Amino acid sequence: MRLIPVLDLKDGVVVHAQRGQRDNYQPIHSPLCPSADVYDVIDAFLQLADFKIIYIADLNAVIQQGDNQALIYAVLQHYPSITFWLDAGYQSPDLAFAEVSNYRPVLGSECCTASQLAATKNALLSLDFSSDNQPLGELCLFADSQLWSEQVIIMTLARVGSDAGVDSEKLRYYQQTYPQTNFIAAGGVRHIADLQQLKTIGIKSVLVASALHTKAISKADIVNL
Secondary structure: EEEEEEEEEEEOEEEEEOOOOOOOOEEEOOOOOOOOOOOHHHHHHHHHOOOOEEEEEEEEHHHOOOOHHHHHHHHHHHOOEEEEEEOOOEEEOOOHHHHOOOOEEEEEEOOOOOHHHOOOOEEEEEEEEEOOOEEOHHHHHHHHHHHHHOOEEEEEEHHHOOOOOOOOHHHHHHHHHOOOOEEEOOOOOOHHHHHHHHHHHOOEEEEOHHHHHHHOHHHHHHHOO
């Protein structure tokens, strides 16, 4: 099982994402890290494990209220050995990003079209589901596996930061229907038991934030995984 820590950036700081209600997100303050500074949070994650991939959501870009590109570019330079998966809606990174190679664009179905996905080099698709569990975006993105990257994120926004558990039914459906695809779970992980449940379904990678911040998943848990 591969854990991928998540950073949600809004207005230059890391915020606590909950149920996709982005207008209400507040700066993070947790047992893991009392600071909302992006460098402090990343360093706190790295105290838990030598993570090779970290996911960043630029929420300002996603909701089309500015962006955090300058800060993200500085982060990419500061941590060259980490690959950052970057969700910035469908806003193309600034040309300065051409100078760094340690990131991969994430295109959420909420923001992109099939043609944009096909035109974006090395893009990772996220199939996004709304707070009432409806597919967000063009339906062909959900139904036509020929459009997909080799890995696909299943993002259930209603479960993010909710303490409601993972959407095992949806994840099981996709894993069984499209066994050739490596699905990545996103939303709802509370503790080690949720990770074990995902393993039984066949999920090998998961995005996680809240359970790391609360220390419900510990350094020892990660080592055992």
